[in-house]
Amino acid sequence: GQQLNQSPQSMFIQEGEDVSMNCTSSSIFNTWLWYKQDPGEGPVLLIALYKAGELTSNGRLTAQFGITRKDSFLNISASIPSDVGIYFCAGNNYGQNFVFGPGTRLSVLP
Amino acid sequence: GAVVSQHPSRVICKSGTSVKIECRSLDFQATTMFWYRQFPKQSLMLMATSNEGSKATYEQGVEKDKFLINHASLTLSTLTVTSAHPEDSSFYICSPMHGNYGYTFGSGTRLTVV
Numbered sequence: 001g002q003q004l005n006q007s008p009q010s011m012f013i014q015e016g017e018d019v020s021m022n023c024t025s026s027s028i029f030n031t032w033l034w035y036k037q038d039p040g041e042g043p044v045l046l047i048a049l050y051k052a053g054e055l056t057s058n059g060r061l062t063a064q065f066g067i068t069r070k071d072s073f074l075n076i077s078a079s080i081p082s083d084v085g086i087y088f089c090a091g092n093n094y095g096q097n098f099v100f101g102p103g104t105r106l107s108v109l110p
Numbered sequence: 111g112a113v114v115s116q117h118p119s120r121v122i123c124k125s126g127t128s129v130k131i132e133c134r135s136l137d138f139q140a141t142t143m144f145w146y147r148q149f150p151k152q153s154l155m156l157m158a159t160s161n162e163g164s165k166a167t168y169e170q171g172v173e174k175d176k177f178l179i180n181h182a183s184l185t186l187s188t189l190t191v192t193s194a195h196p197e198d199s200s201f202y203i204c205s206p207m208h209g210n211y212g213y214t215f216g217s218g219t220r221l222t223v224v
Contacts, residue, residue: 033213042116042203042218043154088153097144098205098213100153 004101006089012107019076021104023089028069033098034061035088043088047074076106084108112208113137116216123194123223131189131219133204139184140206145177148201148218157202160187194223 006023013019023032031050035043047058049065049072056063062075072089086105090098113136123129133143141162146154158174160166160181168174176198178190187206191198204216 035215040201040218040220042215044215045213048213092213097156097159098154100146100155102153 004089004091004099006087006101006104008104009102010105010107012109013079014109015079015081017079019079019083019106020073021087021106022071022073023091023101024071025091025099026070029091030069030093031091032063032065032072033090033092034063034072034074035090037086037088037103039085046087079106079108081108081110112214114204114206114214114216116204116219118219119217120220121222123221125195125223126193128190128192129194129221131191131202131204131221133187133189133206133216135185135206135208135214138206138208140187140208141184142207143179143181143187144205144207145179145187145189146203146205148203154203157189191221194221196223199223 003026033048034046036046037043047056047063052069053067054065060077086103088103089101092098115134121129143160145157147157148154156169157172158166158168158179160179162181162184166179176192181187199222201218201220203218
């Protein structure tokens, strides 16, 4: 079946630093999504990508849909304490359920 | 738009009892509903997919008689965990689709079976 890998699994950074994480798939997807999940909460959509090569920003967040359609990355600039959480990538093909990556756990040190 | 209400947010039940989780799409109609389960420190795993008015399709390893899904209307779907056991303790999340590309998630239900 389809599998997603995310790297790094976890990261500790200083407040103000930039963050980069990526997601790779064993098969192609038509849609990539990036979510953030806080403890005890459901995932919250950060960025949605619908086209290979697409680069989309949402405030300090930037994500790109890889040309091969098998990968995506998420960058966070000038991290702040509230960026702490687990970041999931998810991919799907039209009308189908999402396959989620295992997540990247981000910790921000003051 | 695309507001989803899921409740309860937390529930503790005794082994052997049943728990019903509701997921409502408040400002849109969802013909398709996905139910996910998330164990601690793990990712979301799809349990089942339901289409309004039809029987749900369950993923391999998910017991359909244990996890009853009802999707009788375009704005409400329920997941009932029957005869719950401690190993069913998990975070359950609904995800109604709106339109062809709209994906939203409920806030989740933390089930603890004691």
